[in-house]
Amino acid sequence: MRIEQIYTGCLAQGAYYITSNGEAAIIDPLRETQPYMERLEKDGVKLKYIFETHFHADFVSGHLDLRRKTGASIVYGPNAKPEFEFISAKDAQVFEIGEIKIKVLHTPGHTMESTTYLLIDADDNEYAVFSGDTLFIGDVGRPDLAQKAASMTQEELAATLFHSLRNKIMTLADNVIVYPAHGAGSACGKNMSKETVSTIGEQKANNYALRANMTEAEFIKEVTDGLLPPPAYFGMNVAMNKSGIESFENVFSNGMRSIKAVEFEAVAEETGALILDTRNNADFAKGFIPQSINIGINGDFAPWVGALIGDVKQPILLVTESGMEEETVTRLSRVGFDNLIGHLKHGFQAWTQAGFDVDTVNRITAGQFEKEFKIGESKIIDIRKEGEYEAEHVDEAYSRPLSSINEWIKDINPEEHFYMHCGSGYRSMMAASILQARGYGNFSEIQGGFNAIAKTRVPKTDFVCQSKILI
Template identity: 30%
Template sequence: MQVNLPVLAHYSYILVSGKEALIVDPDRDVRFYLDYASRNGLAIKGVYLTHSHADFVAGHLEIAKAAECPIYQSASSGAAYKINPMKEGSSFKIGTALVRVLETPGHTPDGTCGLVFGGEADKAGKVLFTGDTLFVGSVGRPDLLEGRMTAATLASMGFDTWTKKLSKLDDSILVLPAHGAGSLCGANLSDSPKSTIGAERTSNPYFTMKGRSEFIAAVLRDLPEAPQYFKHNAAMNRQGPPLFDWAASLPPEANAEQGLMDTSRFYIVDIRDAPVYAAEHIPASVNIGVRGRFETWVGSMVPWAAQESGRLVLLGGKAELQEALRRLHRIGYAAGVLTLDAWKRSGLPTKKVEFIKPADLYAQMKAGTGPIIVDVRLPNEWMGLRIGDVVNLPLTHLSQLSAKLDPTQPVVAVCNSAYRSSMAIGILEAKGFQKATSLDGGSEAWIGAGLPVYGAEATKAAAVPEPARREIRLADRMSVDELRRTAKDLPGTFELVDIRPAEQFNDYHIPGSRNVDIAEVLNNAAFLAGAGPLILVDRDGSLAMQVAGIISQKTKRTIKALHGGLDAYWKDGGWSETETWKSIPAPMAPARTVPPKAEPPKSPKKKSAGC
């Protein structure tokens, strides 16, 4: 059984043979595995860790304690807890099934795969648990060891792992990886939950490389920036994460005192929605809304030392705080809690920010009285479409890069939907900016108001004082409900293209979509042909509408943009469990519920993962 934890794009497994079970690469919330075994009368006979995970805290110790079972792990893992050490050829039995361990370095030096044999008569093997060694359409990134071993050295090991070991296995063997699309443990992961050795042999782009050097170069290209918490989770997993009480209630509120505003000592994360934060918040608190990709942003933005020393405080309503704490424990973060009411009762200051309306900002820009506009998106997003003469300071580096700006001057932060730009307000406030705000509704609202934009083809030249701006006609919009109905009633009759940067597509995307660069969509005549509609998707619908508008002027083909983009898709809950897309995989949406969802592997439509 494959257990999918979508918020971390993590697959774990329950291998059942007879009345015995093996848990493979479990996440920290172990209740599901224990409850499943109890409901089905299974005895958990072991936990198998394919390697030392970096992107989440594993639940191996908790399962081992609850089930009184051994932990099977590489002898070279450096584990500080008791394990049954595995080497090349080591094996153990679960019921009548035999698990034989293969040493497969590449992602990490201690990487292993578990080849499962159905019984004594099975000579080739049936299933391969590949961990982060081999993904569907990709391989594990080799750059997470930070000086202990070079990325090129590990990538070279990965080349040997495939050419000398995994490629020798039977084509029919089922490949079950530890991650799918949405994971930052590799690049260009497919959203298919399973594959076979034969399929990877022919379709995995990394295995088409002619030699070692070409393979190494390909593996090192296009890797998304790894959140800073990865190295700490890896160390935590090797040491043995402390046991956690998932049934615990909220801790007592932190003392509301002036010292919490000292950003050199404390980090306050306001988990409420952006408009609520803007109306009133603690000065210099950073707004990371719990309804966004909360874990990823906290793990990227909040220094590990802040939570480690008890200096991370979450502010929100009690229900929001309960959810946020549970979700953060999956990446090893702990935090204190505080409500705004308690803060105000102590007579401490709050701050209000007025988001600026698109029309007002545009009027100021035309009059020459506009503020400094900081686009906090990734460079690829900024180059793709922007609202004017703006400076690009990506959010993950804004704290350092803000030194380029004058904190006495007004600053407006911009992103697609105001989620990231709202986060930027607190970061700038912590750096002494007193007049920092956000564009209300982001660039989507700007475009919706009919205001001019720059595209990649109209990048400002330094010698031109006032580049020409042009209006782009908006194409038809398709709602999430309409897309759902079309997928259900007319599967396979439309083309779904995601135009976000590759690193964002890798983070998460709608199943069945493919990632194409904006320039490719605009300039490749192939997109002008086709009998069915072309549906474009981006984060919030803004870029997609503009690109769709341009294309629609060149073709009679039906061109649409998903209204609200991925934001609307996830807010609408994705597709319900009772709905099935023919030939399209199940969604890998960021989950809002605490327990992971178990689902049997489906057989989705094969797509080229690319590199």
């Protein structure tokens, strides 16, 4: 028996590749299937089952492409009703892969079809659980994402999750390994650990939601407290995973079309495409195509695309660093942004060489900010998460998280200058590009963000350890 966790950092997502005696299973696969196909060929095994723990909201699964390429069966737990052929597994049903078994544990609560898969080894020992979004390391799945589909309140879903955990998960032996679908950084929970593997015993001891004497009411209160609104694209990804999607190869081919600079602007106007510039924030600040939006590839790229662009059907034209075209297209496809028109051939350099108009961001250093800042007069917008802001911030700064920019942007007075920062400059450049694309240019974005400001004498609140703050 072999178990491989295939972890994708930008999505904080774990897929699982399992082999035994010439057969294989894959749990919660990502959109691009080539890495799985290469493993199957190298190991000389046949893919028998594709297990899905639930309808994923934060990424598009590769289940249909994998089935098309291998003939493997797609398995969901009870209550799942996708629009394609699949095996509707019953609670406690057992599937055999080589010498091992996978037992279905229906664990509703995060969603009503949520299912945990228990691996039983060749010696009939309960070895590991693949817990999907039911149980994370240090946390449990948020119970608010399936309210509409389940016709239940988040409190009712939380109560359902409480009983799933106590009746199906916590009854397992302490040495059973826990393999979750996500780790720290995912929006599917709120308090996940950076660790990606644990045991039932460790989670009973350390996971706040698995306290031995916890009441149902306490669980509901703690699990639902402090939940931030889910990113706009979540519902669209669920629909794609239920109904079927275009093949990854077609999406990839479209995104890899090279468009010359002389044609790029015309294509943008004809298609209504959004120009997405994925270069690093320092390069973007120095010059970019007017109206383009910056979300740097070297960061939490895909989740931010989903949160800020929202509509997965939005036509997109890409501007990337040289050699990053394939990576960019792949990451966009993972979160369902399939309407890719192509990318600027030879990147931004080709645009400038063609003599077209260029825009810039008024980026200043933290030192400049320190010299210009006037107590009681200067307006500062802090776009970090609320928890980061509460831990420490510039005195009199306003908290306006980037994730809600579409709400607070309408309150900006275009005649009033303001300073803006995040933690390091990655997020504030996203905000700067959105502001300028919508006609707001009377601001200064601070290079290096609060990390740089903290080293100056600009007045700040007292630091509070973020471990004590719900983010």
